[in-house]
Each structure stands twice: as C-alpha cells, then as structure tokens.
Amino acid sequence: MRTQVAIVGGGPSGLLLGQLLHKVGIETIILERHTRAHVLGRIRAGVLEAGLVNLMDEAGVGARLSRESFLHHGTNFAYPGGMFHLDFKALIDQHVTVYGQTELTQDLYEARDGANLITLHECSDVTLCDIETKAPNIEFTYDGQTKRLTCDIIAGCDGFHGPSRQAIPKEKRREFEKTYPFGWMGILSETSPVNDELIYANSTRGFALCSMRNPALSRYYVQCDLSDSPDNWSDERFWDELKRRIPREAADTLITGPSIEKSIAPLRSFVCEPMQWGRLFLCGDAAHIVPPTGAKGLNTAASDVYYLWQALSAFYADKDQDALLHYSETALARVWKTQRFSWYMTKLLHHFPDQSEFDHNIQQAELAHLAENRAAQMALAQNYVGLPY
Known part of the structure; x- marks a missing residue:
C-alpha cells in the first residue's frame, strides 16, 4: 500500500487533517485501532x-455544524461571593460554538466516505518504521494479515496511548506532566x-460545571x-451534590432525569x-493533554491540524519545507499558552x-477581581474563545 500522508488515528484530529489534505489534492490513508462505532x-x-x-x-464539512450548533456569547462564573457573567461579545466581539464532538x-x-477515501479500522500491532528517512512506512495487522503502508509523511493523531509518540x-523526547489530585464525575x-x-x-x-450538548441534552x-x-x-x-455546588437560582430551576452516560x-x-x-x-x-477546564483539548488539536495542513500544502505544492521544519516550534508556542x-x-x-x-482566600480574591475588573475579563475572554493560529 502506498499514500502520500499516512495518518495514524481516526478520531476528529486525524479525520479533519485527512479532509483538509484531500481538499488540496493530497492523498491520505487513515489507520485506526478501534471500530468506527467505538470512535463515535x-x-x-x-x-x-x-x-x-x-x-x-x-474542509467542506461545516454545513450541519452551522445549521444545528448554537452560539455562546459569554459564560458564567459562580463562587461564594456571587455569580457573574462574562460577555464575550461586549468584551471582545467574539463567541464560541456549542456542537458535540x-x-x-x-x-x-x-465526508470521507463520500469521497471514497481509505480508512482502515481495527488495525493492531501498528509500528512506525524508518521515520528518519525520506521513505517512512508503517507495519500493522489488518483483517488478520500483516500489512505495510509506505508514505512520504506520517501524521500521528493517535492519542496519548498510541504508538506515534513512542516512535520518537x-x-x-522531553515530557512535561502535571497530575491533578482530583477528577470530574460527569453525567449526560x-x-x-x-x-x-x-x-x-x-x-x-x-x-x-453546568454544560450542554444541545437544548435537550445536558452535561x-x-x-x-x-x-x-x-x-x-x-x-x-x-443531582443532590450538583445542587449544593451551584447558585441557588440555578439549583431551583435545575431539571433532573435519568443519566444516559456516567464516568x-x-x-x-x-x-x-x-512534536516532530x-x-x-x-x-x-x-x-x-490539558485538563478539561476551559475546553481546550480538541481545540488545541485543531490548531496542530491547521499548522500541519498549511505546512504540508506548501511542501507538496511548492516543495517548500520551511513550515514543515518549524512545525514543532510553531505548534508548541500555542500549545503552552493553552496549557497555561x-x-x-x-x-x-x-x-x-x-x-x-491563605490559598483559599487568594482564590476567592482572584474570582472577585475577575468579577470587577474589565481588563481581567478581557484577558480571560480572549483565551476562552481561542487564541489566533
């Protein structure tokens, strides 16, 4: 098997990169270890x-998103001192979009199906080979048979536990990690x-956190x-614990019901x-990886996809390798800002x-400062709606 760009990982990052590359005439094959049903x-x-x-x-796949999503022009912060609203539109004239991953x-x-592009699911024993040469390849097992995919470029979009990072x-590699001493109990x-x-x-x-997926689905x-x-x-x-943690006016109007997902x-x-x-x-x-506070995980992956798409477009169209050579430093500059x-x-x-x-009082003072200070609100709003690429 042969392609120009081999994409390891068939989640939203790999699929989005594949669709963007397809739009500029660059061939891709996606290898995914799980079933399509599992990914979805x-x-x-x-x-x-x-x-x-x-x-x-x-990528040509924004029609349903535009039709069925809804816009948020702000967000709310609650703390023992009260609840306040950050108005993104008034502060920076921007918004975020709510649409389930x-x-x-x-x-x-x-879109990939409609273009007859190749996506192979349930690929196991994926091994990246010769990545330091101009002819990298991937060995893997598919449908009970050992396969080899040769390519020009490998895009590792296979998540934290995938083989791509381990191939470096x-x-x-330098790996920086901070583990937080708590988790999020979530229901849908x-x-x-x-x-x-x-x-x-x-x-x-x-x-x-009170969030949502659509007007009839809450998270x-x-x-x-x-x-x-x-x-x-x-x-x-x-439901009892959530009501104890959110403002009374919200708790009094909260509609409860059976959970359909819990984790x-x-x-x-x-x-x-x-990153390369x-x-x-x-x-x-x-x-x-980022903690979910602020919803930067998928969004930061999208900025990586943007930088790589642009770099590969220049590489194939004009034989320009400059953006590819600087992909890691370009992506990491934004990554660390979203980490912060x-x-x-x-x-x-x-x-x-x-x-x-002391720590608790400083935390409450920071929230009070945010509630009262427009400059602080603008800085948070700029980061929340997304830094430019």
Whole structure:
C-alpha cells in the first residue's frame, strides 16, 4: 500500500487533517485501532473555538455544524461571593460554538466516505518504521494479515496511548506532566440545560460545571476524588451534590432525569517536545493533554491540524519545507499558552487537598477581581474563545 500522508488515528484530529489534505489534492490513508462505532461512542467536548469552526468550513464539512450548533456569547462564573457573567461579545466581539464532538466526528466520517477515501479500522500491532528517512512506512495487522503502508509523511493523531509518540527515541523526547489530585464525575442526561450558557462554579464543596450538548441534552460535572468510582454515584446522589455546588437560582430551576452516560475523568497536563521527528509529526493528544477546564483539548488539536495542513500544502505544492521544519516550534508556542490557560482555570476553580486558608482566600480574591475588573475579563475572554493560529 502506498499514500502520500499516512495518518495514524481516526478520531476528529486525524479525520479533519485527512479532509483538509484531500481538499488540496493530497492523498491520505487513515489507520485506526478501534471500530468506527467505538470512535463515535466517545462523549467528549462540545465547546468549539472559531478556529476549529473555520477549519470545518475549509474542509467542506461545516454545513450541519452551522445549521444545528448554537452560539455562546459569554459564560458564567459562580463562587461564594456571587455569580457573574462574562460577555464575550461586549468584551471582545467574539463567541464560541456549542456542537458535540460526536456530531463533528460523524460529519467528518461521512465526508470521507463520500469521497471514497481509505480508512482502515481495527488495525493492531501498528509500528512506525524508518521515520528518519525520506521513505517512512508503517507495519500493522489488518483483517488478520500483516500489512505495510509506505508514505512520504506520517501524521500521528493517535492519542496519548498510541504508538506515534513512542516512535520518537526516548532520549530525544522531553515530557512535561502535571497530575491533578482530583477528577470530574460527569453525567449526560436528556434534560434541558439549567442555563443558556455554561456555569463554572467554585463552591465550598468543590468545583462544578453546568454544560450542554444541545437544548435537550445536558452535561454536568462535579469535582471528586481520584479514587472514586461512578458506581458510587447514583443519579439521586449526583443531582443532590450538583445542587449544593451551584447558585441557588440555578439549583431551583435545575431539571433532573435519568443519566444516559456516567464516568469519572482524571485531570492532568502533559506536553511532549518535540512534536516532530524526521518525517513523523504529532497532533493533538499524541503530543499534549490539558485538563478539561476551559475546553481546550480538541481545540488545541485543531490548531496542530491547521499548522500541519498549511505546512504540508506548501511542501507538496511548492516543495517548500520551511513550515514543515518549524512545525514543532510553531505548534508548541500555542500549545503552552493553552496549557497555561487550562492550568489557570483549574487552579482558580477547584479545591486542592493541601489548600491552606491563605490559598483559599487568594482564590476567592482572584474570582472577585475577575468579577470587577474589565481588563481581567478581557484577558480571560480572549483565551476562552481561542487564541489566533
């Protein structure tokens, strides 16, 4: 098998990169270790930056997103001192878009199917070979047979546990990691959202988030111990705890119902440097992970896709290698800024086990400052809606 760009990973990053490259005439084959149903069954972020929405349009797959998504022109912060609204439109004249990652992934799959592009699912024993040469290749098992895919470029979009990052020699990688001492207990329910926009809550009992996927599908989270289990959280217990952590006016109007999905997500920050080695280029969770506070995971992956798409377009159209050679430093400059913002939001809104009374009071003062200071609000809004590419 032969292609120009081999993409390891058939999640939204790999699919979006493949569709963008297809639009400029660059051939791709995607190798995915899971079934398509498994990929589409993952419940993830639904808050999209303008940059990602624009990329979906560029890829020719933005029609349903434009039709069915809804815009958020602000967000809400609650803390013991009260609740305040950050008006993105008034502050910086921008917004974010709410559209489920599952829907976005479905749109990309359908576009790839419609173009008759090759996506191989249930690929195992994936091994990246000769990545430091001009003729890299991938060996893998598919349908019970050993296969080899030769290519010019390998894009590693296969997540934290995939083989792509591990193909970079260990002595050549620097990995930076911070593990947070708590997780998010989350549920999905077929109920109307409690608010038209998100509510981030710092309460005396810990963090909570009121989010949504659409007007009839809500996503809620509460901070919990890492050692906890979803089995310990009945629907009744979850709704009771959420009501204790959000403002009374929200708790009084909260519509509850049976959960249709329940899970605990650990929180951590991770960055791998460099994001390229030879003809291998990493995108998304293969290179970096952020805590979900601030919804930067998929959005930061999209910026990687943008930089790599632009670099590969120049490489194939004009034999210009400059952007490819500088892909890692270009992507990492933005990655670290989104890491900073996700860390800031996490530190601002959560209770830490070793938090002193001084730390707690500083946290509350920071929230009060944010509630009162327009310059601070503008800085947060600029990061929340998405830094430019």
